[in-house]
Amino acid sequence: PGDAAATRPLAFPKGFLWGSATASYQVEGAAKEDGRGHSIWDTFSHTQGKTHNGDTGDVADDYYHRYRDDIRLMKDLGLTVCRFSVSWSRIFPNGTGSINQQGVDFYKKMVDAMLEAGIQPYCTLYHWDLPQALQDKGGWENRDTAQAFADYAGYVASKLSDRVKHFMTTNEIRSFVELGYREGIHAPGLRLDRAKVAQIAHHAVLGHGLAVQAIRAKAASGTRVGLAENPTVTNPAIETPEHIAAAHKAFREENAMYLSVIMEGRYTDLYLKQLGADAPKFTPEELRTIASPLDFVGINVYAPTYVRADAGERGYVMITPPTSFPKMASPWLTVGPESLYWAPKLIHDLWKVKEMYITENGASSDDVVAADGHVYDTDRVMYLRNYLTHLQRAISQGVPVKGYFLWSLLDNFEWADGYSKRFGIVYVDFATQKRIPKLSSQFYADVIRRNGLG
Numbered sequence: 001p002g003d004a005a006a007t008r009p010l011a012f013p014k015g016f017l018w019g020s021a022t023a024s025y026q027v028e029g030a031a032k033e034d035g036r037g038h039s040i041w042d043t044f045s046h047t048q049g050k051t052h053n054g055d056t057g058d059v060a061d062d063y064y065h066r067y068r069d070d071i072r073l074m075k076d077l078g079l080t081v082c083r084f085s086v087s088w089s090r091i092f093p094n095g096t097g098s099i100n101q102q103g104v105d106f107y108k109k110m111v112d113a114m115l116e117a118g119i120q121p122y123c124t125l126y127h128w129d130l131p132q133a134l135q136d137k138g139g140w141e142n143r144d145t146a147q148a149f150a151d152y153a154g155y156v157a158s159k160l161s162d163r164v165k166h167f168m169t170t171n172e173i174r175s176f177v178e179l180g181y182r183e184g185i186h187a188p189g190l191r192l193d194r195a196k197v198a199q200i201a202h203h204a205v206l207g208h209g210l211a212v213q214a215i216r217a218k219a220a221s222g223t224r225v226g227l228a229e230n231p232t233v234t235n236p237a238i239e240t241p242e243h244i245a246a247a248h249k250a251f252r253e254e255n256a257m258y259l260s261v262i263m264e265g266r267y268t269d270l271y272l273k274q275l276g277a278d279a280p281k282f283t284p285e286e287l288r289t290i291a292s293p294l295d296f297v298g299i300n301v302y303a304p305t306y307v308r309a310d311a312g313e314r315g316y317v318m319i320t321p322p323t324s325f326p327k328m329a330s331p332w333l334t335v336g337p338e339s340l341y342w343a344p345k346l347i348h349d350l351w352k353v354k355e356m357y358i359t360e361n362g363a364s365s366d367d368v369v370a371a372d373g374h375v376y377d378t379d380r381v382m383y384l385r386n387y388l389t390h391l392q393r394a395i396s397q398g399v400p401v402k403g404y405f406l407w408s409l410l411d412n413f414e415w416a417d418g419y420s421k422r423f424g425i426v427y428v429d430f431a432t433q434k435r436i437p438k439l440s441s442q443f444y445a446d447v448i449r450r451n452g453l454g
């Protein structure tokens with residue numbers, strides 16, 4: 001312990017924060033209770049043919065009623081932080097206007113239960129469940145949604161910042177813009193053209209920036225504000241200087257309309273050139289808002305991409321992985337452990353960010369309950385051990401990652417995949433709501449106890 005720990009090869013720094021992450025619609029259930037308004041995910045999941053097996057988040061993990069037990073599970077694991085999201089339509093059932101006090105009370109009680117368990121809450125304000133009333137007016141296609149989001153974010157911060165010190169505006173802007181408005185596989189299920197999608201992406205980053213300002217205006221002093229983004233992680237094909245240089249260029253360009261504009265307050269020349277007449281309309285004032293200074297940057301890291309150096313204008317090309325590339329139980333989830341080295345390192349190199357978190361990392365596995373009643377998810381353990389090894393590598397080189405939030409504590413509603421994909425380190429029998437900690441829970445508890453892997 002003590003000094004010896006600092007010299008252990010795979011040790012994490014003293015005070016490193018270990019947590020888990022969830023999102024309101026994926027775990028809460030209680031979709032019609034206590035005055036909650038409809039969100040686009042209620043509409044989408046109840047529309048035939050949109051989710052696997054027609055699954056919905058009506059009940060999910062019933063976390064709305066079981067949060068005390070689930071927080072006890074977190075405490076037993078040794079978690080010191082927990083990331084959760086607020087359901088906008090529990091607070092403002094119509095998106096704007098009248099407030100639902102019961103929604104505010106739920107989050108106060110839930111956060112108090114975390115604090116009593118010695119767990120610091122990290123609050124995400126938007127994890128994709130837009131109030132349906134706002135979608136009826138165009139959703140993120142309508143610039144007014146950006147302001148409505150800021151008003152809601154500021155209100156929640158004013159009510160919770162006596163007990164919550166860290167707020168994240170949005171979760172994965174790329175995902176809700178592109179899956180929801182371009183590919184149509186997430187709510188609201190639209191397939192719009194690239195000019196419209198570029199404008200929607202602009203409204204979404206603007207909403208983030210306006211929310212940062214609103215939180216700072218309304219929250220208690222000392223409140224820290226960031227976001228949770230899922231940048232395209234551009235690992236160098238191999239770790240040689242030319243490919244590493246290509247990885248830096250690729251990271252900035254591939255994330256031009258999300259993290260890059262948020263960090264730099266400008267769209268890259270290549271991004272605007274590529275879109276030509278389809279580029280978003282924006283003002284210099286909006287760009288300044290989008291780049292409002294942050295206290296921390298959170299990143300969700302899952303699948304890798306690989307890039308190599310190239311002599312063309314961009315200086316890099318993306319490599320299509322061979323079909324034999326190893327995957328977890330979701331077809332998109334290729335395994336690239338070095339992503340947890342490169343993602344924070346590239347961000348630190350490019351933008352000198354001083355405080356970072358891994359706001360999500362985890363994996364789906366084809367979990368089964370064995371005859372002895374246990375779940376032996378050796379593939380998830382393998383995945384976590386390898387990703388964490390690379391996170392330790394980054395931190396040991398001075399990349400300032402302060403905490404790690406595993407996605408997820410519980411199996412939950414995996415969006416379009418319904419309950420068919422399991423990401424928990426605790427198994428949930430959805431028929432009975434019984435929780436069974438998996439082998440990966442024991443692994444994670446052990447990592448936390450030792451504060452490292454070695």
Ligand code: GBH
Nearest residue numbers: 023171172175230300302332360407414423
């Ligand atoms: C995160 O997204 C989310 O924040 C979280 O809510 C989610 O449960 C978790 O990951 C696990 O998926 O269907 O082939 O078109 C991670 C990034 C981007 C992964 C979109 C799934 C859809 C691929 N996601 N992607 S596909």
